[in-house]
Amino acid sequence: MARKDLISFSSDEDGEIQGDPNKSDRPLAGITPNRRSSSPVGGIAKTLGSLSSQMDRASELERQLLEGQKVVELDPSQIDDSFVRDRLEADPEVERDFVQQIDEHGQLVPILVRPNPAQKGRMQVAFGHRRLRAARSLNRKVKAVVRELNDEQLVVLQGQENSARTNLSYIERALFAARLEDQKFKRNVIISALKVDRAAVSKMIKLIRELPVELIVAIGAAPGTGRRKWMELAELAKLVDWKPLREMLSADNIAVLTSDERFEFVLRSAKKAIKPKKPKMVVQHVEHVPVTIRSTKSGTTFTVNGAKAPGFDEFLKAQLNSLYADYMKERGE
Structure with a gap:
């Protein structure tokens, strides 16, 4: 199914939301960027532009989706989360700040919900999960627009709204892609x-299939960590027992670190846990001579059987200078 058949707003050839030159520049109360590391993020995150551009796109996306729709107030207890989770556990401090802003300024931007197809009389959120959580926390009704959406429309809108508003980290996007595939969505839906x-979707899903999800969840979103670092960890996870790494993350001194710091801790620990391979050794026995020769890339060892040839070792020591001179002479040196 083509993307234009899944959603009601127009798109350009590259899949970006068409902007409205007359759109409002109103601020979105309760919509603030996460407090994330200033370190470079993965390649996908870099392409999404500045924060102000993201918020503009998010505002335009929501304006087109919600314009002309009736805004109603719903009891948050009657609204279920999306059937596909797109984020890892949120930073508690960021969540508290978000709830405080909603409490002080109110909810200016409604969420989008649909009638829950699995349970009559209940709703299911398409986007606005954080605003819904804030309303639950404040024990107040949530402003919402209700639309009929099928499953494909819901996940496409969910993913695009998240990309437009606050970037998911690379690993969150990869998890979302894998979860959509687990739900039997076709690749064109995941791409939309x-x-x-x-190609990017294939790499995301491949990573999740190779890296233990329990370890990913324990690390967290790691917004400053891109695909290459995660792929490096996935390769290391094949060589070490990752369960002790997962257990180490629960230690008090590690749990308080940022998710990017936890990632680096796991990466360093995995590298240390790899046992160096013992060099391959070739053992030779010389016929009629009581000597065993053991050879590796780094050198050769001669072992004399003292029981069969007592004193032969001392004899060889005495001949070493002469033997080495013959060796050098043969080499022309």
């Missing part, structure tokens, strides 16, 4: 939801 090409 994440707004990346087919």
